[in-house]
Amino acid sequence: MSALRKSSPLAVTGKYLALAFYLTFALFPLYWLAKIAVTPDKLIFSEGTAMVPSSFTFENFRTVLIATDFLSYFKNSLIVSLGTAAITTCVAAAAGYAFSRFDFRGKRLVIALMLITQMFPLLMIIAPIYKIVAAVGLLNSLTSLIIVYTAFNVPFATFLMQSFFDGIPKDLEEAGMIDGCTRFEALRKIILPLTLPGLGATLGFIFTAAWSELLFALMLINSNDTMTFPVGLLTFVSKFSVDWGQMMAAGVLALVPSCLFFIFIQRYLVQGLTSGAVKG
């Protein structure tokens, strides 16, 4: 109803000012990233603090794409992130559905255990994880990253999916079952289409988390062939200098998949897909 209330012009202005401030704050680093990426190398230090560089170049992008291993890092990151997002979302959707719809012995225990896994600081468990991965011979493999990321993301993703399933009335499945579906058919034909926003959100969230993960990637990978993007980015830092222009250009390119991903799923993120199901 607040949308209907007439707000004073002052309040509206204030609201937009606050939004503008927030946006500036949040987006400025991105702007800076893009700015440095297109600034010619020789100008980086001379006019380092200027808001707009005096000349533009795409040389950095060309170098990054052609002369470095960027494409290989990019591909590795894509494999790891997509793999993690897909596996995590499948597991989380199944677990979230079970938590939302069924009562079974040990349910509270499983939930408690899942919460506990989220309580430890990563630094504390990184050494044991390293030992385990080494012991099974998975060091320097993308598989190890997918497994570790999936393990770390499943609990949160499960709670996320559970809340989406909780938002879908139980009556709908029951109506489906009375209409002639098995429970699984009801899940597939009625619940699944309604959980698409939830699946999209979970996929996006996990994808982004895996895409930008550095700590485990640094620990578990040190061969250049299997480096993911965040690790690869560090190769632009050499002992004697930092290649800012190329690093920023690589950073800009790294944003592309996340942006594409969210553009693709954002239509599923709109709320209100279930509206009209019950009374109203």
Add this chain to the structure above:
Amino acid sequence: MARIELQSIAKSYGSVEVLRDINLTIEDGEFIVLVGPSGCGKSTLLRMIAGLEPISGGEFTIDGRRMNEVPPRDRDMAMVFQSYALYPHMDVARNMGFSLEIRKAAAEDRQSKIQGAAKTLGLTGLKERLPKQLSGGQRQRVAMGRAIVRDPSAFLFDEPLSNLDAALRVEMRLEIARLHQRLEATMIYVTHDQVEALTLADRIVVLNGGDIQQVGTPLDLYERPANKFVAQFIGSPTMNVLRAEAKGDSIALSGGTRIQVEGDVPASGVSELGIRPEHIHVAGSEAAQFSGRAELVEHLGSDTNIHVQVDGIGPFLVREHGHVPVNTGDEVGLFIDPEKVHLFAEDGRSLR
């Protein structure tokens, strides 16, 4: 076509007993209404019949075939949910035809059945709409359409009208009654509203606290309630109940007032007297058995409700037909119709 039989049906959640020893036979084509206060287990019973809730004990049969373990899809029953439970991502036509779609009915057969139901329910122009583009009343009709399309052996309704406004509720009630006449299918209808129960039912089942209180026709329940609970639950406004004692062939109220009743008075065990508001009358001083002060008078046009406070006896509600010239604060004489008196024992059992 279905004759539904419940034998000693029980339901518990863990150690909580929700329903006990429910015995009921529903004849083919009968309209049965399960009525009772909120939380008495009506929905649970209906859901057990539908197959959505496991049965903890007893046997449930349809036409003699045991159904306890049969999944909902094989029970050939349609259900209308209180929340309607329309599939939000399907349009009206697909919502109504979904059961046929699942059963892989031929497309033209499906179309003609959807068309038929849409026509019956006045939904013809809305077939391409999504549920969220419909009003509450239209959603309710779609939910009914979904049931009709299937031509099931029994219809189950769980408080289907409780989300509608009063005018629409009356209209839909008539429509459901008409539907029952036309389809002659077995219908089981859950409501907490005794007016819906009285107007729709062939037989009413009154539930309270997990037990069946009484099964009977609307008139049975109104005239011969089995106990005080049924007496007060059925009929509106609620029956007046007063402390009372048997004194020979008459009944003494707590103020010492004696009421003559028609027929026998049980010699002992009488603890309360019940009289419906429509069976007490405002009377002149010579006919009045006792009198009190009118605390509130409601002129409804067709009826007048008079709330009377009688010293030593308590508050009474009196309902007179038409307009009665009584005003708040007036002293009114009252006369109890001796033929219509109900007597209850200490445990609430009806004695007459």
